[in-house]
Amino acid sequence: MNFFSSKFKLGILGGGQLGKMLLYNTRKFDIHTKVLDASNEAPCKIACDEFQLGDLMDFDAVYNFGKQVDVLTFEIENVNTNALEALEKEGVKVYPSSKTLRTIQNKATQKLFYKDHNIPTADFTRFAYTSEIKEAIHNGGLQLPFVWKSAQFGYDGNGVKVVRTIEDLEGLPNVECIAEDMIPFKNELAVIVARNVDGDIKTYPVVEMEFHPEANQVEYVICPARIDDAVAKKAREVALNVSKAFNHVGLLAVEMFQTKNDEILVNEVAPRPHNSGHQTIEASYTSQFEQHLRAILNLPLGQTDSKVGGIMVNLVGAEGHTGNVVYENIAKIMKLEGVTPHIYGKKQTRPFRKMGHVTIVNKDINEARRVAEQVKKTIKVMSK
Amino acid sequence: MNFFSSKFKLGILGGGQLGKMLLYNTRKFDIHTKVLDASNEAPCKIACDEFQLGDLMDFDAVYNFGKQVDVLTFEIENVNTNALEALEKEGVKVYPSSKTLRTIQNKATQKLFYKDHNIPTADFTRFAYTSEIKEAIHNGGLQLPFVWKSAQFGYDGNGVKVVRTIEDLEGLPNVECIAEDMIPFKNELAVIVARNVDGDIKTYPVVEMEFHPEANQVEYVICPARIDDAVAKKAREVALNVSKAFNHVGLLAVEMFQTKNDEILVNEVAPRPHNSGHQTIEASYTSQFEQHLRAILNLPLGQTDSKVGGIMVNLVGAEGHTGNVVYENIAKIMKLEGVTPHIYGKKQTRPFRKMGHVTIVNKDINEARRVAEQVKKTIKVMSK
Structure with a gap:
C-alpha cells in the first residue's frame, strides 16, 4: 500500500485535540485524512481533508465511515467496537484492533486481562x-x-x-x-509503547506524573522520570509485556504505580496518543503523534529517545471562572526559556476544564522543573 | 491586542508550503487565520480558518483581503506592495512592511540598499x-x-x-x-534573523549551504555550519546589521558568501520563513515558523539555539521523470536515525521540481551529514 498516494485514505474516529495534533503529522507526510466526529466545532474539522458528522458510538455511523477508508484509527476510546469488528471482517485495517479496544473499554475486563497475562496490577x-x-x-x-x-x-x-x-x-x-x-505508591509513572503492524516495538522513556490533589488531573508530566535506573528499566519491561499481551498496533500508553517497595503495578492503559506523551512533540526525536502514524501505517518506528528533558503542564480553567476564556500572562510565559504553549481553542472555560498544555524543555530537567513551576504560577485561564 | 481571542484575525498572503508550515503554529496557538492564494489547490486551503481565492499581484485582491484582518503577513515576496502600503496607511499592521518588501523585490534596489548602508556585498x-x-x-x-x-x-x-x-x-x-x-567563495552561508515589533532581535546559528552543481538549488543545509567561530560570529553580526538597516519585523533570511579571505558578503535576503531554516522544526528550540509568528505578533522571541545538529535535504524530482509522483524508498529512509520526511503534496513531479524536504538530526553533525548522504542516495522522486 502506498500511503503517499492520493488514493490512500486514513480514517480517524474523533476530531478532538489529539486528532488535531495527529493531523500536523498526516499533513507533513501528505496523507489523505477523513475524520468522523459528532460536533461541527471539532478541532479537526479544519486541517483534515474530509470531515464527516456522526456519533462515534453509533454502529451505522462508524461502519459507513470506515467503509470509505483504507486504515482506520481513533483518538478516543468511546467508539462502537462492534462496527470496528465488522469493518475488520471486511478487510478494513483497524489499528488498534477492536479486540484491544473492547478489552480496554471495560475496566473490569481490562483488570482481568492483566491477571490472565501475569501482568502486575493492584x-x-x-x-x-x-x-x-x-x-x-x-x-x-x-x-x-x-x-x-x-x-x-x-x-x-x-x-x-x-x-x-x-x-x-x-x-x-x-x-x-x-x-x-489502595496502593501506597511513591510515584505514578507512564510509559508509551509503540508497535507497528510487523510487530516492531519501542518504548519511550519513563515519565513521572504529578497530579493536582483535588481535581485528580495530571499537573506535571516529567520526562525522564526522576527515578532509579533499575526502576525505570522495570517499568519499561512491564510496559513492553503489556503491549505484547495485547498484541496491539499503534501507541499504548501504560500508566503505572511505583509502590513503596519499588514494585511496578499497571494502573490502566490508553491505546492512543496520550496526555503523558505531549512533551514528546518538543523533547523527543519522534513525537508520539508521528510515532502513532508510523506504527499504524507499518512504517519503521522512529527513535524514542529525547533530544532534551521535557515537562508538560496542563492548562486548566482557574477556579471561580466560567465563561469566555482569556489566557492571562501568556506572553510572560513565552519569555521563559524553552516554553511552548499549546492552546486547544475551546471558547468557554470552567474550573479544571482542560484548555491546553504548555511544554517546557531544557537540557537540565531540574531547570525545566523550575521553569514549569513558574509557568504554572504565571499563566491563568480566566473568564472575561 | 489579544491574539488568543476569536476576534483577532491573522492574514497570510500566499497559501503554499511555507504557509502550510506556518499554520501548524497558528493552530498550536489557536490564532484565527485567513489565507489569500490564486489557486484552489493551495496547500493552505485546508488548515486555515478562512480561505480566499485571489491574485497576490492584484491591488484590489490584496487590499480587500487585507481590510478584513488585524495583522497581515506573506509567505512569498511576489505580492502587490502598493496594496500593502495602502493598508498600512489605514491601520492594518503589515509585517514585514511594504517598504522592506519593495526594497527586496527589486535586486538592483536591494543591492543599492546594501551600498547605502555599508553592508558588505559583491x-x-x-x-x-x-x-x-x-x-x-x-x-x-x-x-x-x-x-x-x-x-x-x-x-x-x-x-x-x-x-x-x-x-x-x-x-x-x-x-x-x-x-x-563573481565571488570566489569558500562557502555559502545563511543566517535567519528574527525581530519583533518592539525591536527585540535574535539570530539563529549560521547554516552552510551546499548547492546542486547543475540545478542551482540547495541540496544540503547544515546547521551549525562547519566554519571557524570567528567567521560564524562575523556572519551573525553582518546579518544583524542587515536586519537593523531594514528595520524589519518578522524573519529575515540573510544569504551570504564566505570569500577565500574569510570576508562575509551579503548575497540576498528573504523577508519570511526560508528554505535555509527548515531544519529548525526538528533541531531548534523554536522553529522558524513559530518564531515568525512570535515576531509579527510582538510576542517574546523564542530561543534560537539548537537542541541537536540538523541537516535539511531538498527532495527534488529525479531527472527523466515527469508525471504523477511516487516516492521510492521512503520507508527505507524512515528507518535511518533522526530522519523526518516532509512531503509537500504536489501531485506532479518533473526534473528538479521541489517536492519536499527531509530533515536529519543528530547530536553529532558529522553523523547527521553521513545519514543525509544516505537519504539523498536512497529516496527517489519518480513518476509512475
Missing part, C-alpha cells in the same frame, strides 16, 4: 452493580478503604472514587464496577 | 536593459566574467546566469538587471 474485586459492594463489606469479603471505579467510560476523574467509609458509597451510580486495593 | 553595475551590457563590455566599463541577474522576480535559479563570454548573453530577457562580480 488486587481488585469485580461487581455487577455498586449496590453489591455493601453486602461484600458486611460479609467480610471486602475491606475498607478501596478505590471504586466504574467499569465503563471513566475519564479523567469521572467514575473513580476513594471509598474510606460505607458513607462514601452514597451517590455512586449503580453500575458495573470494581473495588481496587 | 560589486555590481545596474542596467535598465540587458541590451546595454554588450556596449558596457565593449567600452571597457564591465569585465567578463560576471553574474547576470534580472532585477525582478528571480527565484531559485530563474533570472540568474553566469556570463563568461559575450555569447552567454544570448537569449537573456531584455529587462532591468545587474551585472555582479
Whole structure:
C-alpha cells in the first residue's frame, strides 16, 4: 500500500485535540485524512481533508465511515467496537484492533486481562452493580478503604472514587464496577509503547506524573522520570509485556504505580496518543503523534529517545471562572526559556476544564522543573 | 491586542508550503487565520480558518483581503506592495512592511540598499536593459566574467546566469538587471534573523549551504555550519546589521558568501520563513515558523539555539521523470536515525521540481551529514 498516494485514505474516529495534533503529522507526510466526529466545532474539522458528522458510538455511523477508508484509527476510546469488528471482517485495517479496544473499554475486563497475562496490577474485586459492594463489606469479603471505579467510560476523574467509609458509597451510580486495593505508591509513572503492524516495538522513556490533589488531573508530566535506573528499566519491561499481551498496533500508553517497595503495578492503559506523551512533540526525536502514524501505517518506528528533558503542564480553567476564556500572562510565559504553549481553542472555560498544555524543555530537567513551576504560577485561564 | 481571542484575525498572503508550515503554529496557538492564494489547490486551503481565492499581484485582491484582518503577513515576496502600503496607511499592521518588501523585490534596489548602508556585498553595475551590457563590455566599463541577474522576480535559479563570454548573453530577457562580480567563495552561508515589533532581535546559528552543481538549488543545509567561530560570529553580526538597516519585523533570511579571505558578503535576503531554516522544526528550540509568528505578533522571541545538529535535504524530482509522483524508498529512509520526511503534496513531479524536504538530526553533525548522504542516495522522486 502506498500511503503517499492520493488514493490512500486514513480514517480517524474523533476530531478532538489529539486528532488535531495527529493531523500536523498526516499533513507533513501528505496523507489523505477523513475524520468522523459528532460536533461541527471539532478541532479537526479544519486541517483534515474530509470531515464527516456522526456519533462515534453509533454502529451505522462508524461502519459507513470506515467503509470509505483504507486504515482506520481513533483518538478516543468511546467508539462502537462492534462496527470496528465488522469493518475488520471486511478487510478494513483497524489499528488498534477492536479486540484491544473492547478489552480496554471495560475496566473490569481490562483488570482481568492483566491477571490472565501475569501482568502486575493492584488486587481488585469485580461487581455487577455498586449496590453489591455493601453486602461484600458486611460479609467480610471486602475491606475498607478501596478505590471504586466504574467499569465503563471513566475519564479523567469521572467514575473513580476513594471509598474510606460505607458513607462514601452514597451517590455512586449503580453500575458495573470494581473495588481496587489502595496502593501506597511513591510515584505514578507512564510509559508509551509503540508497535507497528510487523510487530516492531519501542518504548519511550519513563515519565513521572504529578497530579493536582483535588481535581485528580495530571499537573506535571516529567520526562525522564526522576527515578532509579533499575526502576525505570522495570517499568519499561512491564510496559513492553503489556503491549505484547495485547498484541496491539499503534501507541499504548501504560500508566503505572511505583509502590513503596519499588514494585511496578499497571494502573490502566490508553491505546492512543496520550496526555503523558505531549512533551514528546518538543523533547523527543519522534513525537508520539508521528510515532502513532508510523506504527499504524507499518512504517519503521522512529527513535524514542529525547533530544532534551521535557515537562508538560496542563492548562486548566482557574477556579471561580466560567465563561469566555482569556489566557492571562501568556506572553510572560513565552519569555521563559524553552516554553511552548499549546492552546486547544475551546471558547468557554470552567474550573479544571482542560484548555491546553504548555511544554517546557531544557537540557537540565531540574531547570525545566523550575521553569514549569513558574509557568504554572504565571499563566491563568480566566473568564472575561 | 489579544491574539488568543476569536476576534483577532491573522492574514497570510500566499497559501503554499511555507504557509502550510506556518499554520501548524497558528493552530498550536489557536490564532484565527485567513489565507489569500490564486489557486484552489493551495496547500493552505485546508488548515486555515478562512480561505480566499485571489491574485497576490492584484491591488484590489490584496487590499480587500487585507481590510478584513488585524495583522497581515506573506509567505512569498511576489505580492502587490502598493496594496500593502495602502493598508498600512489605514491601520492594518503589515509585517514585514511594504517598504522592506519593495526594497527586496527589486535586486538592483536591494543591492543599492546594501551600498547605502555599508553592508558588505559583491560589486555590481545596474542596467535598465540587458541590451546595454554588450556596449558596457565593449567600452571597457564591465569585465567578463560576471553574474547576470534580472532585477525582478528571480527565484531559485530563474533570472540568474553566469556570463563568461559575450555569447552567454544570448537569449537573456531584455529587462532591468545587474551585472555582479563573481565571488570566489569558500562557502555559502545563511543566517535567519528574527525581530519583533518592539525591536527585540535574535539570530539563529549560521547554516552552510551546499548547492546542486547543475540545478542551482540547495541540496544540503547544515546547521551549525562547519566554519571557524570567528567567521560564524562575523556572519551573525553582518546579518544583524542587515536586519537593523531594514528595520524589519518578522524573519529575515540573510544569504551570504564566505570569500577565500574569510570576508562575509551579503548575497540576498528573504523577508519570511526560508528554505535555509527548515531544519529548525526538528533541531531548534523554536522553529522558524513559530518564531515568525512570535515576531509579527510582538510576542517574546523564542530561543534560537539548537537542541541537536540538523541537516535539511531538498527532495527534488529525479531527472527523466515527469508525471504523477511516487516516492521510492521512503520507508527505507524512515528507518535511518533522526530522519523526518516532509512531503509537500504536489501531485506532479518533473526534473528538479521541489517536492519536499527531509530533515536529519543528530547530536553529532558529522553523523547527521553521513545519514543525509544516505537519504539523498536512497529516496527517489519518480513518476509512475
